[in-house]
Amino acid sequence: MLFLLKYSLKNLLRSYARSSILCVGLSTSFILIVWLLSFNYSAQKQMTQEVTQQFIGYAQLFHQEYYNQDYSEINPYRVLKIDPTKYHEASNVCGRLTIPTFISGPQNMAGLLLIGLDPQKELQNSSIHKMIAQGTFLNEDDANNIIIGKRLSKKLGVQQGDELVVLGQALDGSIANDLFTVSAIIDFGGGDLEERVAFTNLASGRNFLSMPADTFHQLVSFQSTDSLLPFNETQSKIDNWQQLLPDVALSMRFTSSFCWLLSVVIVLIVGAGVANAFFLSFAEREDEIKSLNIIGIPSSWITLSLGIESLCLTLFSLFIGNILAWLIVTYFSIHPLDMMFMTGGQPILLGGMEISSAVSFIHYPLFYLVANIIIISFTSLAMVYPIWSAVKRSKHVA
Amino acid sequence: MLLEIKNLCKTYGNQAEVQVKAVNNISLDVTQGDFSAIIGPSGSGKTTFLNLIAGLLLPSCGEILFQKKAIHLMSEKERTSFRLNNIGFIFQNYQLFPMLTAYENVELPLQLKEKDQIKIKDRIEKALELVGISSLAQRYPNQMSGGQQQRVSIARAIADAPSLILADEPTANLDSHTAHEIISLFKKLNKELNLTFLFSTHDPRLIDQVDRVLTMSDGIITGGIA
Numbered sequence: 213m214l215f216l217l218k219y220s221l222k223n224l225l226r227s228y229a230r231s232s233i234l235c236v237g238l239s240t241s242f243i244l245i246v247w248l249l250s251f252n253y254s255a256q257k258q259m260t261q262e263v264t265q266q267f268i269g270y271a272q273l274f275h276q277e278y279y280n281q282d283y284s285e286i287n288p289y290r291v292l293k294i295d296p297t298k299y300h301e302a303s304n305v306c307g308r309l310t311i312p313t314f315i316s317g318p319q320n321m322a323g324l325l326l327i328g329l330d331p332q333k334e335l336q337n338s339s340i341h342k343m344i345a346q347g348t349f350l351n352e353d354d355a356n357n358i359i360i361g362k363r364l365s366k367k368l369g370v371q372q373g374d375e376l377v378v379l380g381q382a383l384d385g386s387i388a389n390d391l392f393t394v395s396a397i398i399d400f401g402g403g404d405l406e407e408r409v410a411f412t413n414l415a416s417g418r419n420f421l422s423m424p425a426d427t428f429h430q431l432v433s434f435q436s437t438d439s440l441l442p443f444n445e446t447q448s449k450i451d452n453w454q455q456l457l458p459d460v461a462l463s464m465r466f467t468s469s470f471c472w473l474l475s476v477v478i479v480l481i482v483g484a485g486v487a488n489a490f491f492l493s494f495a496e497r498e499d500e501i502k503s504l505n506i507i508g509i510p511s512s513w514i515t516l517s518l519g520i521e522s523l524c525l526t527l528f529s530l531f532i533g534n535i536l537a538w539l540i541v542t543y544f545s546i547h548p549l550d551m552m553f554m555t556g557g558q559p560i561l562l563g564g565m566e567i568s569s570a571v572s573f574i575h576y577p578l579f580y581l582v583a584n585i586i587i588i589s590f591t592s593l594a595m596v597y598p599i600w601s602a603v604k605r606s607k608h609v610a
Numbered sequence: 611m612l613l614e615i616k617n618l619c620k621t622y623g624n625q626a627e628v629q630v631k632a633v634n635n636i637s638l639d640v641t642q643g644d645f646s647a648i649i650g651p652s653g654s655g656k657t658t659f660l661n662l663i664a665g666l667l668l669p670s671c672g673e674i675l676f677q678k679k680a681i682h683l684m685s686e687k688e689r690t691s692f693r694l695n696n697i698g699f700i701f702q703n704y705q706l707f708p709m710l711t712a713y714e715n716v717e718l719p720l721q722l723k724e725k726d727q728i729k730i731k732d733r734i735e736k737a738l739e740l741v742g743i744s745s746l747a748q749r750y751p752n753q754m755s756g757g758q759q760q761r762v763s764i765a766r767a768i769a770d771a772p773s774l775i776l777a778d779e780p781t782a783n784l785d786s787h788t789a790h791e792i793i794s795l796f797k798k799l800n801k802e803l804n805l806t807f808l809f810s811t812h813d814p815r816l817i818d819q820v821d822r823v824l825t826m827s828d829g830i831i832t833g834g835i836a
Contacts, residue, residue: 215721219710226709503705506666507719507766508694510687 216513220520227493234489235529238591241482242533242583243540245475249579250541251549252471255571256464262567263460264453265339267405269306269432272456273440276449278429283456286310289383291427292448299426304439306333307428309417313380315360315410317368324364325409326378328417337434340398340411347372347396350413357395357416361406365397372397382422390420401559401566479586487594490522494599518599526591530584537580544573611678612773612806613640613663618672619829620658632658634829635672640774640808645800647817648810650826656810659826660776663808664697665689677773694722698767700777700809704759706751712738712762713747716769723770737765740802741795757788761795768799777809781816793819 224231264270275290288311299307309328314321331350335341341349350357358376360368370376374394382388392412400406418425433439440450454461494501504514548570551560559566620633632655640646648656661667663674665681666689674681676696684692693699706715716734724730738744741761751759760780767775777796781789793816799805817823825833 215717218714219707219718222709222714499705500707503701503707505690506664506693506701506705507699508690508692508697509719509722510690510694513722 216517220517224521224524230493231525234525238526238529239533242530242587243537244478245583246537246579247540248475250573252468253576254574256468258571259464259567265434268453268456269434271433271437271440271450271452273431273443273448273450276447291429293427296426302439304337304435306330306337306432308430308432310429311380311417311421313378316377317370319369320367322367327409327411328414329411330414343398343400344396345399352413354413355416356390356392358392359396359398359411360394362397362399363406370394384422388420403566479590483590483594486591490595515599522595526588530587534580541573541575548572611639612642614675616673619670620662621670631829636831642806643804645807645820646822646824647820648824648826649817651812654826655829656826657778660778660810664776665692696773698772698775700763700767700780702779702782704763706759706762708751711748711750715762716766720769733769737769741765756784760792774806779810781811781813
């Protein structure tokens, strides 16, 4: 066995160029797979985080008749009465109101959803406050302050500090109308959301709608559905962001599947390349294998020797590949990869809001394990035919 | 009797009009300690004949009995094992493994036959000494001359004292002086160790050192059988 190992290793080292090329090929393939999987994972995670943290949340609890079947319409008359003690204890749950309204400015008017927020909790959980382009975020004690989108402010012809008329229908069926002061302008990167939503605090929203205290339209969690479970009762329902934003979820699933497919294609190409390289390197040594056969060396020994050579080469390449892949992923986690070059400088919009184009890579050990298994499996499979062929041809003595 | 060959033939090609009879109805007996040469021009069937004896090719007809065992009836695995345990091979182009030293080249077949590393070491050292290249044991094939490489090849073939040593044109790549030295070495090993040699050559100048000359032409042994 020791001699077999020595023979295989000496064989591996006899052609540095050939072994080096195979090694570089395998390491590069490994790095490419890990990079691609890490990019895909990091981008998906970042997109999910941005989509959920900016506005929609990870999951929402609402009255089971609040949304219609395809989430395209809301019924603001369906509210949830929440125990105030329980609500205040749940620091990672934000209560909201969603009010369909008309808003009127000096130049124009528009239909939009006025969202009543809990400013203190939103500051801790969501990233809405980070999108403020002008002015300051809401305060619990402010009365009738409103934050509108940049696009809407241009459409209505209003600035920070101007007043707007908001019209709607209160829960008691009466006409609701009130004056609101623009306290801030929000920038969602020019997405539709800038025209479709505006924000006020819970107290102003409840006052506008004549809603009782401690009632909400939604409870939003930015982490998981678990934090909403204590509030779930017979008439309420919990849905996650994929159910609430099916179009966004679908496009993200598509991107994810595409990246996985690309990884598989790369692996197949790498596998074919490795098989070809092994085939050529074994074919080159046909005479040598033939000589081994003539002097009585069993085919099993020859096969094992070629297998050990290939295995050593693969393991060494993977060792190098793992180190380099880790360094590269670390580099991109410190220096995020800006994907803006792929959009020609345009912002990336998803679900009506801008998604950060800089992807910060995340280390995920499972990808290293997967890439190692993929490369070892493929190289093992790729070696079967070349070894079988080399050993078979060696037996045909002219 | 070491080797009995009865009515051996080997035909290449399936259709009658393109069939080539490389070996045609040869019968031959080889006893332990024989020192025989098969002489004949290129294409006369010498290599095919040696390959048949070694079990590298299967005959179209006839029998090959090695110590009463029918080689032609053995499976491929059995024939490989038979070669490892009974036959030493010497090639025209030496067929040494370039990444192994002279010592390791001799060691290779021994490692598959013997587990006792001390015995292996003794046999390698003895074989290298017998062929006169002990001082070159740690050299690689590309650091040696053709004659030296052929000596390594001989050491590899004789290291385990096989019953029969087959050599296919062992001197074809050597100058006439070295060729004579190699045949003299064969003769010395034949006498000292009682090894049986059967080798092919097309060089008539070497036959004066041989006990028995088998002349081969068009697949038939035409002289020297007796």
